Amino acid sequence: MRGVQISYLIEHPEYIPQLAQWLFEQWDSILGEETPEARIKKLKTHMNRDKLPIAWVAHANGQLLGTAALRVHDLEGREDLTPWLGGVFVGSHFRRQGIGAALCAAVENGARSRAIHTLYLFTLDKQAWFSRLGWTILGPCIWQQRPGDIMCKPLQTVADLVSR
Numbered sequence: 001m002r003g004v005q006i007s008y009l010i011e012h013p014e015y016i017p018q019l020a021q022w023l024f025e026q027w028d029s030i031l032g033e034e035t036p037e038a039r040i041k042k043l044k045t046h047m048n049r050d051k052l053p054i055a056w057v058a059h060a061n062g063q064l065l066g067t068a069a070l071r072v073h074d075l076e077g078r079e080d081l082t083p084w085l086g087g088v089f090v091g092s093h094f095r096r097q098g099i100g101a102a103l104c105a106a107v108e109n110g111a112r113s114r115a116i117h118t119l120y121l122f123t124l125d126k127q128a129w130f131s132r133l134g135w136t137i138l139g140p141c142i143w144q145q146r147p148g149d150i151m152c153k154p155l156q157t158v159a160d161l162v163s164r
């Protein structure tokens with residue numbers, strides 16, 4: 001897709017209602033949420049660039065395409081691991097065009113530029129997709145009574161390259 005831009009969510013609050021609706025539809029069957037309202041609240045906490053959590057949005061020509069976030073914690077009971085790539089979502093009409101991969105890369109770059117050396121994520125079913133993006137499985141986990149995996153990715157920072 002041409003003209004895809006990735007920006008901080010804080011620069012595009014106009015996308016919050018659509019994002020909340022997408023995330024609500026994706027997860028309500030698992031989380032039992034009744035309305036997208038809680039999603040709007042959670043997204044608003046991600047309107048940062050100088051502290052976590054931070055959300056990014058992919059968009060083109062005023063059209064929202066997807067989102068991803070960098071969070072201190074993302075999985076109850078695993079507060080020993082930090083920080084996390086979370087909330088990765090691409091609108092169903094815009095998938096399979098590399099937008100998800102670009103969003104993950106934006107979060108990784110954001111983490112790198114904040115001197116973060118390792119990122120974590122958990123996924124119920126996208127292990128193969130994340131593996132192709134350089135993530136490896138750290139171990140199994142349970143989320144909402146469902147089995148998934150924690151994955152991790154070491155990030156090379158500019159400082160690492162210079163000190164070699």
Ligand SMILES: CC(C)(COP(=O)(O)OP(=O)(O)OC[C@H]1O[C@@H](n2cnc3c(N)ncnc32)[C@H](O)[C@@H]1OP(=O)(O)O)[C@@H](O)C(=O)NCCC(=O)NCCS
Nearest residue numbers: 088089090094095096097098099100101122123124126129
């Ligand atoms: C997982 C998800 C974010 C992927 O987003 P995406 O934008 O489709 O991702 P990409 O386009 O980067 O890669 C997806 C696929 O398209 C392929 N692809 C990438 N660029 C492509 C291109 N230009 N042409 C055709 N295929 C392409 C990739 O190889 C990959 O193949 P696969 O379907 O066999 O795995 C998206 O499917 C989604 O939002 N799913 C629902 C929410 C979710 O599960 N999030 C993850 C929670 S852990």
